[in-house]
Amino acid sequence: MRIIIFGPPGAGKGTQASLISEEYDIPHLSTGNIFRSAIKNESKLGKEVKAILDAGDLVPDEKVVGLVKEELQEDKYDDGYILDGFPRTVSQAKAFDEILEKNDETLTAFLQLQVPEKELIERILSRGEGRTDDTREGIKKRLKVYKEETEPVLDYYREKGAVQEVDGTGSIEEIFTRITTILPNN
Template structure:
């Protein structure tokens, strides 16, 4: 299957992408991984991306598209893939369509993870990270530390990252609504969108997604 995963910040896209890719036996291709791989390997696209990032500028679509095209041409992605974070806007979606058309293939589904805005803010703004080890992450509601402000693992101070503040989260949501959300309508016009609720346990959301994708796959058979 060839799937695009979309949803607002805090919808759990990364977590669901990993589970779904494993269950469907297809590679999980995320924008973050593409950038890190190309920059660490010193590819031409990686150098271009790093120059923009170091200057504090957004990486142009053509660079991101080039990285995605290269990754999707790898042997493990020939039979399918799950895209996470790409396409990020309608221009990238159109470029992806042209790219796939050139290969004689097309997307099977666009999985839209739906989460109420207030829940997104609650999920992200409630995160607390250990100053000693950023891998130690807690949540004031869903996974609180035993002692407020103290890491269970090492006793370090827990703090809220600047990009997890409510103000920043709402700004990220504005960007999502303006830039990324329009691709849902773009793909809906092609009959590709499958929307599921991303509320509840991770395993429940994965099961919901698998069921929806199987229905979609059967409908296109």
């Protein structure tokens, strides 16, 4: 199974991706986790990414695509995976299509978590990740960047007929149940 979980900041992508990973025994590839680890370790990539994220901007496509492409070459991804935080731009989506095609693979599901903006803001403020832009203004800027730069990915996959919308409100368990009814049985 090859799954993309998609939605704005605070939609619960990471939480649901972890549950899917466990339930379907596929690895969870989170670009955010890779970046956070690099930032924590103060690597060269980490310092570059921190400066970009602190400004509320997205990491450049070529950097993200290279990272994901390299990661997906590991054997643990041979039987599938769930992508969280990738692709974030149409350019990244097209690059991912090329990766799939080259490996003679197809996308199993594109899950779009739908959550009202007011709830997204409250979730981010309450989760306390400690990002310097975890303020109402910072979150609104991130949501604006999402709408302008990331939401077009949704249209790209809609044109392919791949998008499956999931109500992202309610308890973690309720949302996960909605997802499992969409995904094929193992």
